[in-house]
Amino acid sequence: MTEMNLVQAINSALRGALREDENVLLMGEDIGTLGGVFRVTQGLREEFGPDRVLDTPLSETGILGTAIGMALHGLRPVSEIQFADFIYPGFDQLVSEAAKYRYRTAGEFHVPMVVRTPYGGGIRGGQYHSQSPEALFIHTPGLKVVCPSNPYDAKGLLLEAIEDDDPVIFFEPKRVYRAVKMDVPDTTYRVPLGEGKVVRAGEQVTCLAWGAMLYEAFSAAEEVAKEGVDVEVIDLRTLWPLDIETITSSVKKTGRLVIVHEAPRTCGFGGELVALITERAFLHLEAPPVRVTGWDTPFPLTHEREYLPLVHRIAPVLLETARY
């Protein structure tokens, strides 16, 4: 066990994967000599050499397109896209190619690749260093979407994603990168994809969150507990394929659902979660499911704490929902 923050835990996962499997390689902008703009890959080029930790030219299309080619030939590339906001030039490669290769070849070819990318706001990054585009990828059949909230899960999920035979988009909450520390095993343990986790058991309201907003949901739950409202908080961890069992059984128990995400509201993943739960647990619902989300604007700078669904916006919704 070593106490690690999220950056260190992800670094530890990458180091473990590089040591265990010679087919794993890392590629991205500034990830080698510099160790990445967030230093997530620090020291890895020194240990594994420039052929396994590739500093690439500045092209998301090139990074993701060549990663697909490598994955088609038996490697397990882990690409870093410097900010999720910059993934769009490579979007076509992910959506038209990586996501569909298995289907369009009836399994004869597949693309075992991981795309790591820091996402989310709260770091004074403005509209191009703060976005949360997870819904675009969840909407694409063939992709898996993972978003850990803490160092332990991040390491275990990333190792599992690298071993997975399907393309995985791995969103890292950059607001949490250095904000949270916990004991993380030094082994290459796995956290399975597709399993959510109840991080706070409760009886009255189910609150779903992931990534950086998990902490806000948790704090809001603690706050309303003082007023006698007992909230169950679930960290989705894998956004797709979703752990439908865990969340459905929670809502059947509580009868109330609040979803928190920082991505814009309209067509955000929250809408899909509301639909899925309503279809499955309609007769158990005691209140309308509610979303607490980013607003439908581009991500702002000065007022980012009013854009984000922080405790001050979540807590009142939990109370209203509990007392509906």
Added chain:
Amino acid sequence: MQVIRDDGSLDSKLDPGLSVDEVIALYKAMVRTRIVDDRLERIQRQGRIAFHVGSLGEEAAIVGAAAALRDRDWIVPCYREVGALLWRGYPLQRYVDHMYGNADDPVHGRQMPDHTFSRPHRYLAVSAPIGTQIPHAVGLAMAAKKRDLDECVGVFFGDGATSSNDFHAAMNFAGVFQPPVLFLCRNNGYAISLPVERQTATRTIAEKAAAYRVPAARVDGNDALAVFGAVREGVQRAANGGGPTFIELLTYRVGGHSTSDDPRIYRSEEEVDAWRDADPILRLRKHIEHRDVWNDDLDSDWRTVCDLEVKACVRRAEQKPAPELGEMFTDVYAEQPWHLREQQARSLGGPRAAAEEDES
């Protein structure tokens, strides 16, 4: 660069030195490709298949390049290169079954016609977005290099693809990482309706390679032996650790872009006729006749063989049923997740759509 002279003799300095058997095999594969193409075009016109994208006039650029690659080398297709796949021994019946999207279609009716692939033949999957396959080829070649395999990768694309984001990204990565990849640009004059003069302001396409420090050649793409020689040279460079090569294959798309196109809207019959005279099959035939190893009887016998073969494949393909509906829901992921299991059950247990002809 041209190798076959007008009288069918070869420029001895550029002759790639193929044996009689090798040249005849190349010629026969080009003829077979054209006959298959022609048959598919006809049955599409009759409404028996949905779509076809042919290679009329480009057989030398496609089959000649495939012949110059070694069996262990990869082919990354655009979408007009089924001749290269057939050259590698892909069963014609399987291709025709794919064209019909029937129960024996290797992709279970999930894709439009002419979206072929085959791992055993080291032939990646056709995809319709333009240029996206070019970085795959570079990545594949980077992987081959990293794994120390003596393989190279030939990637086909058209003149239109050289305007794509992906082309420039791929060329740049190839220049920087020096993997064993051959960029095979079929400059066939048009990207659907847009002539190459409007696609790019550069005088040639090959000159773009210089900006990425990738060595380039420009060859007569209707001269199968010139194509063979240039590609073989690129393979040798790659095999010797010399990195990427760009080859501009100057040819002409005598047919439409696809069966959905009407090229009369954007080009003249005179222009097309001039290129019919430069036919790559006639050209190679002239050479083998010059070598005195081919004649009218052999030619018509081979054409009959090919014609009967493809007609038999079509007949069998038409008798096969549609793929199972359940196959629509598999291969999205390695293991089928809960939501696809649910949707599959709902679809299979639910009402069926009216057949298209029943719709008013």
